[in-house]
Structure formats: structure tokens, C-alpha cells
Amino acid sequence: MDLADQIIKQLYFFECLSVSELSALTGKSIPKVTEEVGKLVHGETLMESGFAASTGGRRAMKYAVNTGRLPRIATIAVDQRFTTLAVLDYKNRYVVFPRTIRTDIYGSKDTLDLVIAGVKKMLNELSGEEPLIIGLTMPGFVDKELGVNLSFPVNSPWYDVRKRIQDALGHTVQIANDSSAIAIAEHKLGAAKGSEDVLVVNLNWGVGLGIIIHDKLYKGHAGYAGEFSHIPLADARQLCSCGKKGCLEVEASLSSALSYVYEYLEQGEPSSLGAVLENKGALNLADLVDAFESGDQVVIKAVRKISHMLGKGLSTLIHIMNPEKIIISGNGAAFGSGLLPTIHSAIQEYCIPRLGKLTDVQVSDFADVQTISTACIAVQQSNMYQFQHKQIKLQQL
Numbered sequence: 001m002d003l004a005d006q007i008i009k010q011l012y013f014f015e016c017l018s019v020s021e022l023s024a025l026t027g028k029s030i031p032k033v034t035e036e037v038g039k040l041v042h043g044e045t046l047m048e049s050g051f052a053a054s055t056g057g058r059r060a061m062k063y064a065v066n067t068g069r070l071p072r073i074a075t076i077a078v079d080q081r082f083t084t085l086a087v088l089d090y091k092n093r094y095v096v097f098p099r100t101i102r103t104d105i106y107g108s109k110d111t112l113d114l115v116i117a118g119v120k121k122m123l124n125e126l127s128g129e130e131p132l133i134i135g136l137t138m139p140g141f142v143d144k145e146l147g148v149n150l151s152f153p154v155n156s157p158w159y160d161v162r163k164r165i166q167d168a169l170g171h172t173v174q175i176a177n178d179s180s181a182i183a184i185a186e187h188k189l190g191a192a193k194g195s196e197d198v199l200v201v202n203l204n205w206g207v208g209l210g211i212i213i214h215d216k217l218y219k220g221h222a223g224y225a226g227e228f229s230h231i232p233l234a235d236a237r238q239l240c241s242c243g244k245k246g247c248l249e250v251e252a253s254l255s256s257a258l259s260y261v262y263e264y265l266e267q268g269e270p271s272s273l274g275a276v277l278e279n280k281g282a283l284n285l286a287d288l289v290d291a292f293e294s295g296d297q298v299v300i301k302a303v304r305k306i307s308h309m310l311g312k313g314l315s316t317l318i319h320i321m322n323p324e325k326i327i328i329s330g331n332g333a334a335f336g337s338g339l340l341p342t343i344h345s346a347i348q349e350y351c352i353p354r355l356g357k358l359t360d361v362q363v364s365d366f367a368d369v370q371t372i373s374t375a376c377i378a379v380q381q382s383n384m385y386q387f388q389h390k391q392i393k394l395q396q397l
Contacts, residue, residue, distance in 0.1 A: 003028055003036045004385035008045065011065045012090060012379045013188045016049040018060040037063055045069045045385075065090055070384065071131035075374035076119060076165070078138035079178065079331075080105060080205040080241070080255075083115050085122050086371045090379075096122055098371055105138070105158055106241060112157040116168045123169070134171050135378030136162065137178040137370070139206055141224050144175050144381065174381035178202060178370065179226055182329050183210020184217055184380070185373035190366040191327045198325045199317055201228065203332025203339075205255045206241070207248055207310070211321070229253070233313055252309040254285060254332050260302035261288065271298035289334045303335055304342045311346025318351050318359050329364040339363055 006026045011017060017025070023033045040046040040063075047066050051059040070090040077084045083103045087096035101118045103111040123132070138161070140151030147162030157164060162175045183192075183200035192198040196215045202208035209228035211218040219225050229249035230242055240247035250256055261283065265274055273291050277283055291299040314326055328339060340363060347356045366372070 002385060003032060004040060005383055007033070007036060007040065008065065008070070008384040009379060011046070011063070012376075012384075016062040016064040018052050018062050020060060022063075043069075067091055071133045072126065073375045073378050074119065074123065074132055074134045074171075075371050075378065076115065076134065076136045076173075077178070077370040077374045078103065078105060078115070078136070079370070080139060083111075083118070084371055085115075085118050086368075087122065087126065088371075088375050092372055092375060096125055098368060109157055112161065112164060116165060119165070119169060132171060133378045133382045134165075134169070134173045135374040135376075135381075136165065136173050136175045137181045137374045137377060138175075139178050139204075139208060142175055142177040143223065147173075147175055172382075174378045176377040176381070177208070177226075178204075178373070179208025179210045179330075180217060180219065181210075181373035181377045182208070182369055183212055183226075185369055185376050186210075186327050186329050186364060186366060187212050187215075187217075188376065189372065190329070190369070191362050191364045192325060195325050197321075197323050198327060199314075199321060199323045200327045200329050201310070201314070202330035203254065203310070203328055204330040205253055207253050207313070208330070209317075228313060228317070231313055231316060233316065234309065248309065248313045252306045252313060254288075254306075257288065257299075257302045257306045258283060258285075260305055261298055264298045264301065269298050272296050273298060285331055285334065292335055292338060300338075303338065307339050307342035308346045310339075311343040312350050314343065314361065315347050315350035315356070318347070318355050322355060323359055326359055326361045327364050328362070329366060329369055331370070333364045333366070333369075335363075336365075337363055 007022055010022060010025045019030055019033050019037055023030045037046060044066055046063045049062045049064040052062055067090045072095055073088045075086050081104060083101045084098050086094060086098040089095055101114055103115060105111055138149060140149045142149050148160050149158055152159040162173050166173050179202040182202050186192040186200045187198060192200060198212040200210040207229045209226035211226055230247045232246040233248045234246050234251040236250055237245045238250045239245055240250050265271060265277060273283060273287060276287055288299050292303055343361060
């Protein structure tokens with residue numbers, strides 16, 4: 001990664017930075033950074049954004065990116081049930097607001113075609129001359145180098161998903177595991193910012209995990225660290241999506257919360273969701289969150305049940321990792337601080353007190369974290385300087 005690329009990427013994650021701050025972040029000398037910043041300002045990729053606060057000497061100039069000289073970021077955020085599409089600028093401001101497509105990635109083989117059609121429709125709303133980078137995140141054993149998802153058989157469209165989308169769109173696509181991406185976003189922009197050793201839980205239809213150790217994403221020997229969903233802690237012997245029994249996912253995910261709600265309604269427990277279910281034929285996460293915030297006892301009971309199992313799983317992680325923080329992120333963070341009492345109670349029950357007290361468990365308030373984390377991946381894995389440099393050359397022809 002060349003220095004100009006590093007500088008542009010650092011300024012994606014910060015509003016503005018001085019030369020000395022960029023030097024510290026890139027590990028390059030101040031003279032080298034000064035020279036490169038000068039070139040980027042001359043090329044209008046960076047611009048001066050005012051002086052830093054006085055520290056007693058000469059005030060340092062701060063620099064920010066010129067978003068007009070950098071590409072738009074198209075995001076394809078896939079989970080087990082839905083895909084969210086959006087386009088953002090280099091400061092994560094929406095150019096095209098998020099839209100959601102129902103996609104059962106473990107069911108119908110036609111779901112990828114629906115996603116591609118949705119992306120094409122979205123990109124048609126942009127000017128054809130706008131430079132673009134594309135990020136794709138999804139659950140599973142994602143190999144970003146090969147662009148494949150090893151959680152799917154080789155004859156599945158989702159196996160070689162990057163190639164299929166690239167061929168359909170004619171654009172390079174950057175790919176990553178969704179939970180790893182969310183960990184990066186929380187660490188760079190969210191609740192984990194400023195912490196060196198953090199576990200970020202992606203509470204979704206499954207239960208993913210991103211691990212930050214010494215300020216860096218830890219991926220393990222083969223790149224697949226963080227399969228929190230499949231720690232065998234569940235009391236139920238229900239079959240998991242991975243084909244095994246006893247996985248945490250079957251008792252600690254949004255899928256299990258929804259199943260519990262259906263079960264309680266079937267047993268005749270009173271709930272405001274009875275009428276919602278009768279009217280709509282099915283419930284979604286927004287229904288559960290609304291009912292939870294309104295004090296619906298059926299949903300509170302279901303959320304407490306998954307929170308207890310989640311806390312049990314977190315106790316295992318605390319014993320192994322001794323993290324500074326654990327951040328509950330993903331779609332399930334919509335339940336907010338209401339998750340914490342039962343999680344804390346479970347940690348108190350299962351965790352050695354000396355260790356449990358050292359870890360701060362928080363629920364993230366990061367809006368649209370799946371979309372923003374996908375944008376982070378697109379930026380991190382692209383060569384931003386070469387990309388924008390090519391655009392300048394084209395404009396000069």
C-alpha cells in the first residue's frame with residue numbers, strides 16, 4: 001500500500017487530520033507525509049480544513065478529503081434473510097438511501113439474481129460517469145482473496161458470489177465476512193473506537209463475532225476466527241444451520257427470539273403481536289422491537305431468553321480472551337440497553353468475578369452498521385489513490 005493510498009484511507013475514518021497525526025497513523029516520517037499531502041492537495045484530492053487547536057506553538061493545518069474527487073461506494077450487505085443495498089459518498093453520507101430485498105440465501109437459488117437486479121436498478125439512478133467502488137459482506141467462511149464463500153457448495157450461486165456479481169455489473173467487488181466488517185466499523189467509527197482489545201458481537205439471525213486484538217482485526221490461521229454461533233453451549237438439541245446440534249445460534253439469535261415469540265403465541269399467551277400476526281401473516285424484527293419497547297411481555301420473555309444464552313456464551317469468551325470491551329452490534333442491537341440486565345446476570349452466574357468485572361459490555365447505537373461496515377470494506381480493500389488517479393487522467397484526456 002503506497003503512502004498516498006494510506007493517507008486517503010485514514011481520512012475516510014477521520015473527519016480531518018494534521019500531518020503529524022497522519023505520520024503517527026501511517027508510520028511514515030513527517031517529511032514524507034508532508035510531501036505526499038502536498039501532492040494530494042495540489043491534485044485536489046485533499047483540502048485544507050482549518051487549524052488544529054493551539055498546543056503552545058504554531059498551530060498545525062488539518063486536512064480533509066474532497067469527496068468530489070473520490071468514488072461513490074455501493075454496498076451490498078447480505079444476511080441470512082435480507083440484503084440491504086445503498087450508495088454512499090466517501091464520508092458515509094447517503095447518495096442512494098438503503099433499500100432491502102428479501103433473500104433467503106440458504107433457500108432459493110434465485111436470490112442472487114434478485115440481488116444483482118436490485119443493484120443494477122440502484123446504480124441506474126446514478127450518473128454513468130460517476131466513479132464507483134463496491135463492497136459486499138455476508139455471513140459464512142468468506143475467502144476475500146479467492147472471492148468465494150466456502151459455507152456454500154461449489155454449485156451454489158453464493159459460492160463464487162464475487163465473480164458472479166462482478167461479471168453482471170462490470171465492476172470490481174470487494175468481499176468480506178459480515179461480522180469481521182462490523183468489528184472494523186465499530187472499532188474505527190463506533191462504540192469500540194479507542195479500545196485495543198475488543199470483541200464485537202453481530203447479533204443477527206445468527207450470532208457472529210469480530211475480534212480486535214492490539215488494535216487489529218484477528219482472523220486466525222486460515223482467516224475464519226469468530227464462529228461464535230457454533231460454540232456448543234445450547235441446551236436444546238435443535239439442528240443448527242451448520243448441520244450440527246447444540247450450537248449457541250439456536251438459542252441466542254434473532255431467529256431463536258422470533259421462534260420463541262411464535263411458540264408463546266401458539267400457547268395462547270396474551271400479546272399485542274397476536275393481532276399483528278393475524279393481520280400480516282408473519283412477524284419481523286421491527287415488530288419485535290416495537291413490542292419490546294411497549295413492554296409486551298411475550299417479547300420481553302423471548303429477548304430475556306436469548307440474552308441469557310448470549311451472556312453464557314460471552315462468559316466463555318471473557319475467560320478465554322479477557323477483553324477490555326464487548327460490543328453488542330448488528331440488527332439485534334435495536335433492542336438497546338434492554339438486553340443488558342439479563343446478559344450481565346448471566347455473566348455474573350457463569351463468569352469468574354475477577355474477569356467478568358474487568359470487561360465492559362455495551363450495546364452499540366451505530367445506525368445502519370451493516371451498510372457502513374460494508375462501505376468500510378470497500379474502502380479498505382480498494383487502492384483509493386490509483387483509483388482516483390485514473391479518474392484524473394481520464395478527465396484530462
